[in-house]
Amino acid sequence: MACLVSGSLAFDTITNFPGRFAEQIMPEQVHILNVSFLVPTLRREFGGCAGNIAYTLAALGGEAVVVAAVGNDGEAYLDRLQRLGIDTKQVLQVQDTYTAQAMIITDADNNQITAFHPGAMQQAHLIGLPERDDIRIAIIGPDGRDAMLRRARDLAAAKIPFVFDPGQGLPMFDGDALKDFIAQATWVAVNDYEGRMLCERTGESLESLSRSHLKGVIVTLGPDGCDVWVQGRCERVPGIVATEVLDPTGCGDAFRGALLFGLERGWPLADCVRLGNHLGALKIAQRGGQNHQVDRSALGVA
Numbered sequence: 001m002a003c004l005v006s007g008s009l010a011f012d013t014i015t016n017f018p019g020r021f022a023e024q025i026m027p028e029q030v031h032i033l034n035v036s037f038l039v040p041t042l043r044r045e046f047g048g049c050a051g052n053i054a055y056t057l058a059a060l061g062g063e064a065v066v067v068a069a070v071g072n073d074g075e076a077y078l079d080r081l082q083r084l085g086i087d088t089k090q091v092l093q094v095q096d097t098y099t100a101q102a103m104i105i106t107d108a109d110n111n112q113i114t115a116f117h118p119g120a121m122q123q124a125h126l127i128g129l130p131e132r133d134d135i136r137i138a139i140i141g142p143d144g145r146d147a148m149l150r151r152a153r154d155l156a157a158a159k160i161p162f163v164f165d166p167g168q169g170l171p172m173f174d175g176d177a178l179k180d181f182i183a184q185a186t187w188v189a190v191n192d193y194e195g196r197m198l199c200e201r202t203g204e205s206l207e208s209l210s211r212s213h214l215k216g217v218i219v220t221l222g223p224d225g226c227d228v229w230v231q232g233r234c235e236r237v238p239g240i241v242a243t244e245v246l247d248p249t250g251c252g253d254a255f256r257g258a259l260l261f262g263l264e265r266g267w268p269l270a271d272c273v274r275l276g277n278h279l280g281a282l283k284i285a286q287r288g289g290q291n292h293q294v295d296r297s298a299l300g301v302a
Helices: 027-032 049-059 075-083 119-126 145-157 167-172 175-184 192-202 206-210 251-264 269-284
Strands: 002-006 010-016 041-047 063-070 087-093 100-106 112-117 135-140 162-164 187-191 216-220 226-230 233-237
Touching: 002 049, 002 145, 002 251, 041 049, 049 063, 049 075, 049 251, 063 075, 063 119, 075 087, 087 119, 100 119, 119 145, 135 145, 135 251, 145 162, 145 167, 145 175, 162 175, 162 251, 167 192, 175 192, 187 192, 187 251, 192 206, 192 216, 206 216, 206 226, 206 233, 216 251, 216 269, 226 269, 233 269, 251 269
Parallel strands: 002 063, 002 135, 010 100, 063 087, 135 162, 162 187, 187 216
Antiparallel strands: 010 041, 100 112, 216 226, 226 233
């Protein structure tokens, strides 16, 4: 069975600032903020939430179907995904714009400042669902606003259960729109900051959200692991200690790839999250969102 992965495909330009953002920004002067960071290193990586999630899902042995848009510079990205065995038939190539671009600065504490150019992602709402009957589960990640809205409607109409993972796209939606997403979703996945924003905008708590029709609300906590809310009860799934902490870019996406892998196979939610924590720790020890190698036998998923 296949998993549909909807979200952005992007090129990540990743730089590292050896200091700390907090030491360079004066809170009393933020109204006239003018800050420059010297970044000695620079890399360009394949990224975007859909690409990163699909990479980990495929590495675990899952079948990923990507629904996204790339620009006139996206051919190399499509070739890469296809070589990884990822279905790209529902990827729209827009010829008059660039693929989405993320410019990321990471400081010594792994805090990040990101500038994002959406490019072709703004046309992702033109894409429909693939005509195949083996899609068992889906995830809606950050994408163009209209694309996220359409994907939720289409998946709900097709009766395909999905994870609502608003990520950096969450600020685009008011409380009513977020409630509509949640009403159509089967699971919600957020990090702790996004979880607070989601609750603030919807007027709900994580506990009350989990007492709804949802099968679970997943809140990632970085190295502290993950909170799993099911019908008003919260279980903390401990984090995994990484061998190295090199680059947090794509850690949440690696987690979500593992989450989808487990959910598609009908695992208990806590077991899906446990595997996700392993993949997050594996990814943070590698630079970029799609360079970590997955040893399936070591993870017990061979």
